[in-house]
Amino acid sequence: MARKIVDEPSEEIVANAKQERAEKRNPLGRVALFIRQVIAELKKVVTPTRKELLSFTAVVLVFVVIMMAIVSGLDAVFGFLTIMVFGDGNIAGG
Structure with missing residues (x-):
C-alpha cells in the first residue's frame, strides 16, 4: 500500500x-x-562581461540597421505607389 x-x-x-x-x-x-x-x-x-556587452551591443546595432533598411524600403515603395496612383501634384495643362 x-x-x-x-x-x-x-x-x-x-x-x-x-x-x-x-x-x-x-x-x-x-x-x-x-x-x-x-x-x-x-x-x-549578473552583470555581463566586457565581451558579452560588446556582443550584445553589436547584435542590437545590426538589428536596428536591418529594421531601418526594411522601413526605408517600404517607405520608398509606398511613396512610389502613391505618386503613381495620385500623381505628383502638378496640374496638367495649366
Missing part, C-alpha cells in the same frame, strides 16, 4: 510568512519589507 506524502512548509517559511504578515500591518514595516526585497533581487543581478 502506498504511503501518502504530505508536503508541509518548513518552519522557516512559516516564520518568515508570519513576520512579513506582521510587518505588512504598519506602513514602516511595508517599506522595510519592500527595501529588503529590492536588495534581495539586486543581489541576483
Whole structure:
C-alpha cells in the first residue's frame, strides 16, 4: 500500500510568512519589507562581461540597421505607389 506524502512548509517559511504578515500591518514595516526585497533581487543581478556587452551591443546595432533598411524600403515603395496612383501634384495643362 502506498504511503501518502504530505508536503508541509518548513518552519522557516512559516516564520518568515508570519513576520512579513506582521510587518505588512504598519506602513514602516511595508517599506522595510519592500527595501529588503529590492536588495534581495539586486543581489541576483549578473552583470555581463566586457565581451558579452560588446556582443550584445553589436547584435542590437545590426538589428536596428536591418529594421531601418526594411522601413526605408517600404517607405520608398509606398511613396512610389502613391505618386503613381495620385500623381505628383502638378496640374496638367495649366
